[in-house]
Amino acid sequence: MDSRTVLSIKDLSIEFPLYEGTLKALNGVSLTVKQGEIVGIVGESGSGKSITAMMTMRLLGEGSYRVRTGSIDMLGVDILKASEKEICELRGGDVAMIFQEPMTALNPTRKVGKQMVDVIRRHQRVSKGQAEEIAAGLLSDMHFADPEDILARYPFELSGGMRQRVLIALAFSCNPKVIIADEPTTALDVTVQKQVLMLLKKMAAERKTAILFITHDMAVVSQFCDRVYVMYAGSLIESGSTRKVLHSPRHPYTRGLLAALPETAAPGTQLKSIPGSVPDLSKLPVGCAFQSRCSQSSEKCHQKPALAEAPQTDAHLCACWHPLTDLEAVA
Numbered sequence: 001m002d003s004r005t006v007l008s009i010k011d012l013s014i015e016f017p018l019y020e021g022t023l024k025a026l027n028g029v030s031l032t033v034k035q036g037e038i039v040g041i042v043g044e045s046g047s048g049k050s051i052t053a054m055m056t057m058r059l060l061g062e063g064s065y066r067v068r069t070g071s072i073d074m075l076g077v078d079i080l081k082a083s084e085k086e087i088c089e090l091r092g093g094d095v096a097m098i099f100q101e102p103m104t105a106l107n108p109t110r111k112v113g114k115q116m117v118d119v120i121r122r123h124q125r126v127s128k129g130q131a132e133e134i135a136a137g138l139l140s141d142m143h144f145a146d147p148e149d150i151l152a153r154y155p156f157e158l159s160g161g162m163r164q165r166v167l168i169a170l171a172f173s174c175n176p177k178v179i180i181a182d183e184p185t186t187a188l189d190v191t192v193q194k195q196v197l198m199l200l201k202k203m204a205a206e207r208k209t210a211i212l213f214i215t216h217d218m219a220v221v222s223q224f225c226d227r228v229y230v231m232y233a234g235s236l237i238e239s240g241s242t243r244k245v246l247h248s249p250r251h252p253y254t255r256g257l258l259a260a261l262p263e264t265a266a267p268g269t270q271l272k273s274i275p276g277s278v279p280d281l282s283k284l285p286v287g288c289a290f291q292s293r294c295s296q297s298s299e300k301c302h303q304k305p306a307l308a309e310a311p312q313t314d315a316h317l318c319a320c321w322h323p324l325t326d327l328e329a330v331a
C-alpha cells in the first residue's frame with residue numbers, strides 16, 4: 001500500500017439478511033483515499049454511499065449485517081477485525097465524522113463552548129482555558145466574527161449553516177487525519193452550502209486532512225472533490241479525477257446523472273432523466289446492475305464488468321463493456 005494512503009477498502013461486499021431474502025448493499029467495493037485528498041462518492045439514493053461511509057468506522061449495528069468479502073484499512077487499523085477499543089480510539093481522534101443533521105450531533109442542552117472544550121480535552125492534554133482558546137481559534141477559522149459569542153450559545157440559537165460550521169470546527173478540534181463526511185451540507189440552502197464547503201476545503205488543505213465525502217449531488221462534487229467514485233446499486237462503476245469523470249464520463253450511468261443536472265440543460269429545455277429505476281438490491285440481475293436502463297446494453301452485459309485494476313489510483317476507470325468515447329460523452 002502507498003505510504004500516503006490513509007484509507008483503503010478492498011473488494012468489500014456487505015449484505016443484510018432480510019425475512020424475504022438477502023439485500024446486497026455493497027458488491028465488491030474497492031477504493032482508496034490518500035493523505036490530504038478530498039474523495040467523493042456520488043450516486044442516487046440507495047446506491048450504498050452511506051453504508052460505505054459507516055463501514056469505514058464500523059458504525060452499522062453489529063449483527064444487522066454480514067461481510068461477504070473484503071477488508072478495510074483505516075490508518076493501518078484493520079477495521080473489520082479491530083477490537084471495539086481500537087475503533088473507539090480512532091473515532092473522534094485520527095478520524096472525525098460529519099453528518100447531515102448537525103442538531104443530532106450537537107447536544108441541545110449544552111452550550112457550544114462546553115461541548116467543544118470537552119471534545120478538545122478528551123484528546124489533548126490542555127487546561128480548560130487553553131481548550132477555550134483552541135475552540136475560539138477553530139471558530140474563527142470557520143469565519144465566525146465573534147467566536148466567544150458563539151461559544152456562549154446553545155445550538156438551537158444558531159442557524160443551520162452556523163451549526164454545521166460549529167460541527168466542522170468540532171471535527172477539526174482533534175486534528176484528524178481523515179474526515180468522513182456524509183451529505184454534510186445537503187440540509188442547507190445553496191449559497192450557505194457553498195460557503196460551508198469552501199471553509200471545509202480550506203481547513204482540510206491547511207491541515208492536510210483527507211476527506212471521504214458522500215453526496216448525491218454532482219454539482220457539489222465538481223466544486224469540492226479532487227477525485228470521485230460513482231456508485232450504482234452497491235457497486236462502483238466509474239472513478240477518476242473529478243475533471244475527467246465530469247467532463248468526459250465513460251459510463252452511460254454517469255453521463256445520465258450529469259445530463260439530469262439543471263446546470264447542464266439549455267434554458268427552456270426539459271431535464272433528461274434516466275429511464276427506469278434502481279434495481280431492488282435483494283433481486284439484483286446477473287451481470288451489470290444498470291443493464292435494464294442502459295441504451296448501450298448487449299448480451300455481454302449479463303456478465304458483471306469490474307472496475308479494472310490500474311497501477312495508479314487516479315487513473316480514469318469505468319466498469320462497463322461499452323464505455324463511451326470522449327465524443328459520445330459530451331454529445
Ligand SMILES: Nc1ncnc2c1ncn2[C@@H]1O[C@H](COP(=O)(O)OP(=O)(O)OP(=O)(O)O)[C@@H](O)[C@H]1O
Pocket residue numbers: 016023025043044045046047048049050051052064216281
Ligand atoms: N440496517 C439496514 N438493514 C437493511 N437494509 C439496509 C440497512 N441500512 C441500509 N439498508 C439498505 O442498503 C441500501 C443502501 O443504503 P445507503 O443508505 O447506503 O444508500 P445511500 O446511497 O446512502 O442513499 P441515501 O442517499 O438515500 O442515504 C439501501 O437499499 C438501504 O435500504
